Amino acid sequence: MNLLAILGGALFGAGVCISGMVRPSKVLGFLDFGGAFDASLLLVMASALAVTVIAWRIVAKRRLPRFATAFPAPPSQLVDLRLVGGAAIFGVGWGLSGYCPGPAVVSLVSGVPAVFVFCAAMAAGMFVVELRDPSSRDD
């Protein structure tokens, strides 16, 4: 058990629940410009980004993380078809259902069958990439 990660996950879980990111109907209310537009998701992203920008500034001022031996390497500059194509495919999937990975996993606790279908299908999609390219990493 990693207590720091449990805390991080708990904060994240509370955030997606309170913000409405776990409700595909609300997410689609933002993504679907043809419906009754709901700008809430924009505020979720903006307020969250304000925090992550500050977090990276704190990282820049420190030599080491408190509980580990290194901070992430500087970001790759590579922009290729894999990046843009993958993001486009993700965009189609997100726009279809309103679920993105984090909120979908948290929503498993609701017991709604569609969430289990989504997560199983998402795992299958991830697995295909992992099988072909086990070296894929996080940005």
Place this chain on the structure above:
Amino acid sequence: MHEFTPGHAIAGGILIALGLAVMLIGSGRIAGLSGIVAGVIGLKRTGDRGWRASFLIGALAVGAIFEVAQPRTFDGSAPHPMWLVAISGVLVGFGTRLSNGCTSGHGLCGIGRFSKRSIIATATFFGIGVVTATIVGRFGGVV
């Protein structure tokens, strides 16, 4: 459709990012959720499955508290038929692993450090997401 909920949106957004910031500042990890899920279920034997599983356990535990205390937190059903949800899931899983990130990894962590890759990825999936949802929304009730 839902109403505009600015207070909940801002409070929730800050909490989401604090969860990511705790991982970044405390352990030097970029806690993108697609990477976390793939790391837990995946084939990789990298040995750092532990923190990823712990992160998901923390998130699910809090989600369970919301489900018990405030069940209306979650939608009772998907907005679309099951086959469409399944296709969506495959595309989300496949696309996020191809591009190495999702809404949290690229959209929040990556843009938070002004990564060119993440800005391009996020602009792409937001743009395509809007186009897709708007098209599907026009056929609402038909599909």
